[in-house]
Amino acid sequence: MTISDSPFLTDKAALLSRLRSVLPAHCLLADAEDLRPYECDGLTAYRELPLLVCLPENEGQVLDVLRICHSLKVPVVARGAGTGLSGGAMPHAQGVVLSLARFNKILRVDRDARLAVVQPGVRNLAVSEAAAPYGLYYAADASSQIACTLGGNVAENSGGVHCLKYGLTVHNILRLRMVSIEGEIFEIGSEAPDAPGFDILALMIGSEGMLGVVTEVTVKLVPRPELAQVVMASFDQVAQAGDAVAAIIAAGIIPAGLEMMDKPATAAVEPYVHAGYDLAAEAILLCESDGTPEEVAEEISRVTEVLTASGARDIRVSQSEAERLRFWAGRKAAFPAVGRITPDYYCMDGTIPRKRLAEMLAAIAGMEQKYGLRCANVFHAGDGNLHPLIMYDASKPGEWARAEAFGAEILELSVKLGGSITGEHCVGIEKINQMCVQYSTPELNMFHAVKAAFDESGLLNPGKAVPSLHRCAEYGRMHVHHGAVKFPELERF
Amino acid sequence: MDLDDLLLVVREACQSGRQLRLRGAGSKDFYGGMLAGDVLDVRAYQGIVAYEPTELYVTARCGTSLVDIESVLAEQGQMLAFEPPRFSGATLGGCVAAGLSGPRRQQAGAVRDFVLGVKLIDGTGQRLDFGGQVMKNVAGYDVSRLLAGSMGTLGLLAEVTLKVLPKAVAEETITFEMNESEAIACLNRWGGQPLPVSASFWTDGRLFLRLSGARAAVEAARRKLGGDAAVDGKNLWDSVRDQTHPAFAGPVLWRLALPSTAAPLGLEGLTAIEWGGGQRWLRSDLQAADVRAVAAKAGGHAVLYRAPESLRCLEGAFAPLSPALLALHRRLKKTFDPKGILNPGRLYAEF
Numbered sequence: 001m002t003i004s005d006s007p008f009l010t011d012k013a014a015l016l017s018r019l020r021s022v023l024p025a026h027c028l029l030a031d032a033e034d035l036r037p038y039e040c041d042g043l044t045a046y047r048e049l050p051l052l053v054c055l056p057e058n059e060g061q062v063l064d065v066l067r068i069c070h071s072l073k074v075p076v077v078a079r080g081a082g083t084g085l086s087g088g089a090m091p092h093a094q095g096v097v098l099s100l101a102r103f104n105k106i107l108r109v110d111r112d113a114r115l116a117v118v119q120p121g122v123r124n125l126a127v128s129e130a131a132a133p134y135g136l137y138y139a140a141d142a143s144s145q146i147a148c149t150l151g152g153n154v155a156e157n158s159g160g161v162h163c164l165k166y167g168l169t170v171h172n173i174l175r176l177r178m179v180s181i182e183g184e185i186f187e188i189g190s191e192a193p194d195a196p197g198f199d200i201l202a203l204m205i206g207s208e209g210m211l212g213v214v215t216e217v218t219v220k221l222v223p224r225p226e227l228a229q230v231v232m233a234s235f236d237q238v239a240q241a242g243d244a245v246a247a248i249i250a251a252g253i254i255p256a257g258l259e260m261m262d263k264p265a266t267a268a269v270e271p272y273v274h275a276g277y278d279l280a281a282e283a284i285l286l287c288e289s290d291g292t293p294e295e296v297a298e299e300i301s302r303v304t305e306v307l308t309a310s311g312a313r314d315i316r317v318s319q320s321e322a323e324r325l326r327f328w329a330g331r332k333a334a335f336p337a338v339g340r341i342t343p344d345y346y347c348m349d350g351t352i353p354r355k356r357l358a359e360m361l362a363a364i365a366g367m368e369q370k371y372g373l374r375c376a377n378v379f380h381a382g383d384g385n386l387h388p389l390i391m392y393d394a395s396k397p398g399e400w401a402r403a404e405a406f407g408a409e410i411l412e413l414s415v416k417l418g419g420s421i422t423g424e425h426c427v428g429i430e431k432i433n434q435m436c437v438q439y440s441t442p443e444l445n446m447f448h449a450v451k452a453a454f455d456e457s458g459l460l461n462p463g464k465a466v467p468s469l470h471r472c473a474e475y476g477r478m479h480v481h482h483g484a485v486k487f488p489e490l491e492r493f
Numbered sequence: 494m495d496l497d498d499l500l501l502v503v504r505e506a507c508q509s510g511r512q513l514r515l516r517g518a519g520s521k522d523f524y525g526g527m528l529a530g531d532v533l534d535v536r537a538y539q540g541i542v543a544y545e546p547t548e549l550y551v552t553a554r555c556g557t558s559l560v561d562i563e564s565v566l567a568e569q570g571q572m573l574a575f576e577p578p579r580f581s582g583a584t585l586g587g588c589v590a591a592g593l594s595g596p597r598r599q600q601a602g603a604v605r606d607f608v609l610g611v612k613l614i615d616g617t618g619q620r621l622d623f624g625g626q627v628m629k630n631v632a633g634y635d636v637s638r639l640l641a642g643s644m645g646t647l648g649l650l651a652e653v654t655l656k657v658l659p660k661a662v663a664e665e666t667i668t669f670e671m672n673e674s675e676a677i678a679c680l681n682r683w684g685g686q687p688l689p690v691s692a693s694f695w696t697d698g699r700l701f702l703r704l705s706g707a708r709a710a711v712e713a714a715r716r717k718l719g720g721d722a723a724v725d726g727k728n729l730w731d732s733v734r735d736q737t738h739p740a741f742a743g744p745v746l747w748r749l750a751l752p753s754t755a756a757p758l759g760l761e762g763l764t765a766i767e768w769g770g771g772q773r774w775l776r777s778d779l780q781a782a783d784v785r786a787v788a789a790k791a792g793g794h795a796v797l798y799r800a801p802e803s804l805r806c807l808e809g810a811f812a813p814l815s816p817a818l819l820a821l822h823r824r825l826k827k828t829f830d831p832k833g834i835l836n837p838g839r840l841y842a843e844f
Contacts, residue, residue, distance in 0.1 A: 112681045113754040136685060157631045164628070170635065171606050184817045191752040192793035193598065193771040194642075196812040197822055197840070199605050202638030206631050223687040246547035252570050252659030292687060294709030351627040353548050383628040384548075423629035431632070438632050442621050446828070450634050453824035466633065 008094040008462070010074050012051050015096070018072065019054065022064035027102075029053040038097045041082040041089040042144075046429055050077065050091035055099045059179070059215045062098070066213065067183035069096055075462050076181065078209040080121060080152030083144045085347070086428025088156065088208050088464055095462075098213060100151050106130050107216070114221045115174055115191060120151025120214045124158075127219060136221040139166035142424075143332075150217045157206030159424030161257040164382035165290075166222070168424075170205040177216035178204065181455045191218060203450070208426055208465040211454040225290035228256065230324045231303050233312040234281030238262060241283035242357035244310035245381045248287065249354070251306050253299060257288035258382030259331050262361065265376040265389075266330065269337040275330035278314050285312075285381065286331055288324075334378045335389065342374070342391035344400075346407050349431075350414030351423035354384045363413055364388060371406040373399070385423035386414070412437055427465045435465075436472030444469060494537035494556075496612075496620070496651055502533055503649060503835075504618025512834050515645040517556055517584030521591050523799055525644050525810045527838035535586055535649070542652060543626070546571060550609055550626045552654040555586025566657055574601035574658040576734050586650045592642025595734040596692035596703065599684075599768040601658065605641035612652035613640065616830025626654050639825075645836040646844065647829040661691070661705035666726025667715060669700045673757045673766070676700045680769045681754050688714050694733050695766040696740045703730060733767070740765035743776035745800045747784055751793035758787050774798075781808035788812070809842060819843060 019028055029035060030052050040047040051074075056062045069076050075095030082089050091097050103119035106126065110116070111134040116127055124145035128137040142148050142158035152158070154176065157169045166172070175189035189201040204211060235241040241260055248255065261269070261284050266277040277284055285307070289299040300317055307315050318324035330337075338345050352360055361377060368375055374391045388410055392403040411421045411434050421427070421434045435444065447466040451458070506513050512530030522528060539556035546569040553562055559579045566572055576595030577588045589611075594603040610624030613636075624630055624637035640647055671679065676695040683690055689706035701723055704711045723729065732738040741764070749758075753770035757763075762777035777784065781797060788795035794812040797805055814822060819841070826833065826844045833844060 110754070111685060113752055114681075114685055134685065135687075157635070159629055159631075167602070167606065168629065170638065171602060180817075186817055186821070187815070188818075190750075190793065192750040193768055194592075194603065194750050196794050196796075197814050197818060198643055198647075198825060199592075199639050199641060200818075200821070202605055202635050202641075206635050211634075223685055225687055249547045249549060249659075250569075252662065254658065291707070292710050292713055294713045295689075295707040298707040298709045351629045353545065353627060355545070355547060380629075385629050418625065419627050420625060420630035420632050422632050423627070424631060426631045427633070435632060439622075442619050443623065443633065446615070446621055446636070447633055449828040450636070450825070453821065453828050 008073065008075050008092070010051055010072070010094045015068070015072055015074055016052065018068045019052065019065065022068065023054060023056065023061055027055045027057060027061065029055070038079065038082070038091055038099070041079070041084045041087060043085050043087040043090070043428065043430055046087040046090050048091045048093050050093070050095055050097040053097045053099055055102055057102045062179055062213060062215055063183045063185075065096070065098060066179055066181055069459060070181050070183065070457065073457065073459065075459050077461050078151070078155070078213050080149035080155070081123070081147050083148045084152060084156060084428065085349070085425040086422070086430040088426055088428035088461070090429050092462060100149070103151070103215065109134070111136065113191060115218055116221055117216060117218045118150055120154070120217055121149050124148050124150060124153060131221045132224075135224055137224045138172065138219050139222050140169045140172040150219065151214050154205055154214055154217060155207065155209045156424070156426045159380070159385065161259060161380060164258060165254050165256045170202060172220045173201065173205060173217060174220055175218035176201060176204055176214050178212040178214050180212050181457065181459050186212065189218070206426065208428065209461040210451055210465050211460065213460075225256075227293050227296045228288055228290040228324060229296050229300055230286055230288045230318045230327050231300060231307065232284060232286055232316045232327050233307040234278035234284045234314045235311065236282055236313055238283045238361045239358035240311045241285050242354070242361070244285060244307055244312065245354055245357065247306050247310050248303060251302060253302060253306070255287045255299070255303065255382060256290040257286065259286045260284070260357075260379040260381035261331060261334065262377040264374060265334055265338070265378050268341050268376055269330040269334055272337040272340060273329045273333045275326050277330055281313060286327055331378065334376070338376050338389045338391065343393040343395065345392070346390040346403055348386065348388045348390070348407050348410050349422045349425040350411050350419055351383065351385045352414050352417045352419035354381065356417040357381065357384070360386065360413065360417060364410060367406050367409055371402040373403055373406055375406070380423070383423070384419065429464055432464065432467045433471060435467050441469060496538070499535065499538060499649060499651060500614055500618050500620060503614050503616070506834050507617050507832050510832055510834065512837055515586070515590070515649050515836055517587040518558070518582035520580035520583040521587055524591055525805070525839045526842060527806050528802065529837050530834070533649070536584065538651065539584075541565060548626065549628070549657050550654050551657050552626065552652060553585050554652050555584060555650050557585045559583050559585060559588055570660050571657045572660050573607070573655065575604050575607055577604060578735050580735060585653055589641050589650055589653050590643065590645045596694065596730055596767060599693065599771065600691040600705075605638045607656045608637045608641050608653065609656055610654040611637040611640055611650055614649040614651050616648065616832055616835050620651075624654065628656065644840040646826060646840045648835065663708040663711040664691070664703060664705045664726070665711050665715060666701055666703050666723040666729065667718060667720035668702070668723040669720045670698060671700050672698060673763065676766060677754070677757065677770045683718070684753065684769050688718070690714075690769075692730060693767060693769055694729070696738070696764060701729060740774060743799070745776065745778060745804070746798045747775040747777060748796040748798040749773040749775060749788050749793060750796070751788065751791050755791040755793065758791060760784065760787060785812055806842070811840065814841070
């Protein structure tokens with residue numbers, strides 16, 4: 001997918017000469033071979049070469065770049081590690097990629113106040129590592145945390161497996177320093193519990209680089225739990241597993257993680273990681289409990305009771321940290337494992353109310369028949385976030401089109417069941433058209449107006465996140481060719 | 494009253510340029526800036542639209558009283574975890590619009606952290622649906638959360654969906670005799686440990702802590718922390734939450750939001766400290782500019798929380814914004830309410 005009907009036409013030579021006056025040579029890339037690594041993010045199906053890549057080293061340079069781009073009407077696409085899965089950092093053919101990779105310093109870790117001030121190019125995991133000596137960590141640990149950056153997390157409002165209990169990125173950020181496209185600096189939020197005025201902080205988080213460029217992030221740190229243990233339960237019917245998820249919540253338990261895999265997913269994973277999954281089961285649940293040893297013991301015993309009452313055919317509780325990690329290994333390896341058994345797959349990212357899980361799975365089974373394609377399902381069951389992996393072979397005529405239609409039907413059904421087209425990967429360029437399914441014209445118009453309040457000239461990440469009304473026609477999805485996800489070493493779950 | 498009635502009122506007001514003062518029970522008439530415009534009483538637009546205990550959400554119309562919502566949640570052992578003040582008859586719409594959170598905020602989060610979706614009537618009388626009923630939804634800008642605390646200046650929150658949480662299995666209150674600076678130091682030290690502290694309240698030389706969670710965890714924490722068991726903890730926390738405790742009385746009451754570690758400010762009239770040190774209350778006749786300067790220097794801000802309307806209009810209830818932020822606020826206001834008819838001056842005199 002490309003961004004069509006672009007109103008931008010950039011004079012590259014003029015832009016380059018202006019940028020050279022504010023950036024040292026090593027902060028500016030203009031040759032095609034240097035630009036190539038920036039042509040896509042983690043969603044490799046959608047590619048575009050930018051005109052230039054800027055790698056500023058300080059906020060002053062960011063201001064200069066933005067002011068120049070603003071004066072010349074040049075699109076700007078901010079970029080962190082480029083691990084996003086929706087093409088949000090895909091460049092604009094007439095624009096500049098503004099890489100924040102060199103903003104990689106942790107400026108302050110405050111043990112007493114339990115916060116860290118970091119630059120946006122700092123990796124998610126690095127924050128927790130820096131906080132570890134104080135017994136603290138950053139709880140919004142997106143699955144790709146060894147590589148993804150805080151700036152990217154802020155742009156995407158990233159989730160992960162712990163958000164049921166610990167919240168999304170939006171619940172774990174205290175303050176941002178942001179530069180507008182016009183080169184104005186904004187302090188948003190604070191180290192106090194709140195800040196005066198509108199909650200601009202909430203609006204910024206998940207805004208996909210459309211409203212401003214973040215140059216500093218203050219995150220909340222929380223005490224690391226003393227212990228974590230996981231319960232693995234297997235079920236004869238998917239519906240039973242779905243009901244068990246509801247029963248755990250109904251019992252007043254909010255687990256640290258609550259994940260589900262169906263039979264095709266465990267079948268793909270088990271030969272790959274030998275996690276010890278029950279291959280005869282139609283579905284397995286992983287339910288993690290964390291806290292003090294007393295708390296964990298109490299919660300595990302209650303969870304076990306609920307799972308037994310829900311008809312689990314087998315229940316196992318991790319007896320060591322090694323066993324806990326082994327139970328999780330299969331869930332974490334689901335994407336690459338499916339990539340081993342099929343030439344290509346698509347990953348979807350819809351959310352639905354938990355109680356509709358069984359209904360959704362039955363519908364997906366029907367779609368497998370309808371489209372003649374297989375689908376493995378892994379879920380953040382606790383918060384109803386689905387990652388169906390549709391398997392197909394791009395080399396066979398017609399399979400891609402069928403897979404595309406299959407995915408479209410899943411996302412449409414997610415909306416119909418009361419959910420959303422995206423739970424944690426954001427819209428980017430990938431789901432731009434599906435926004436039309438989820439929102440109607442007045443909301444889309446309001447999104448455009450909000451964007452204009454921050455970026456009247458529409459230069460920040462144009463064509464992403466919110467579709468123009470005349471674009472509302474087709475549907476797109478994540479396309480992974482031959483299991484070749486960019487950054488295959490990253491956990492994706 | 495149905496949604497169409499509300500839409501019609503706002504639409505007509507927009508056409509004629511009539512200013513509206515959105516109002517539920519009026520329990521927070523004391524809060525914020527000027528009260529201007531014709532009252533649009535939304536209490537008749539009430540009722541719980543959907544409550545799904547296992548989905549952890551409740552959707553209700555703006556006029557629904559918090560007490561009614563909480564009694565329905567309590568039947569399923571659930572709660573509004575941000576513990577908004579209920580005052581006298583406070584409604585859901587006012588609760589979210591004012592953005593006030595109670596004692597559990599330090600552990601569970603603020604109102605905005607629990608907002609999942611909003612049915613909004615903007616200043617042109619247009620109905621808009623943002624967010625939804627699922628926990629995770631990153632499609633489109635997070636307008637629902639932006640509306641929390643916007644004091645009704647961006648639109649009428651006709652219907653709100655909030656995340657709900659199970660009540661803790663066990664809850665106990667312990668108390669310690671200590672001075673202000675000891676309390677601030679202890680609260681921050683304990684905050685960095687995995688302890689189930691769900692609320693804190695320091696007043697008049699005494700610190701109260703509420704422990705909530707699994708029974709074993711609460712007992713272990715109580716053994717670890719020591720202190721004395723407080724009698725009638727529940728009443729204490731209710732009085733803090735609903736601000737009926739004497740610490741919240743007085744003709745002029747300031748609310749200071751500060752970094753939890755901020756050292757004692759040395760201002761006369763400190764009556765209470767909450768949220769692990771992050772929220773402090775001051776009964777004081779000091780000049781507004783002086784209080785605000787001290788709060789800003791400590792890294793926070795000061796709200797003229799309870800004061801005669803004339804004083805709030807003169808000084809502004811909320812700390813002034815930087816010129817860049819104020820300009821952004823005005824542009825957002827114009828986006829949602831182009832004619833400026835909704836709660837003018839309630840947040841800032843400038844809009």
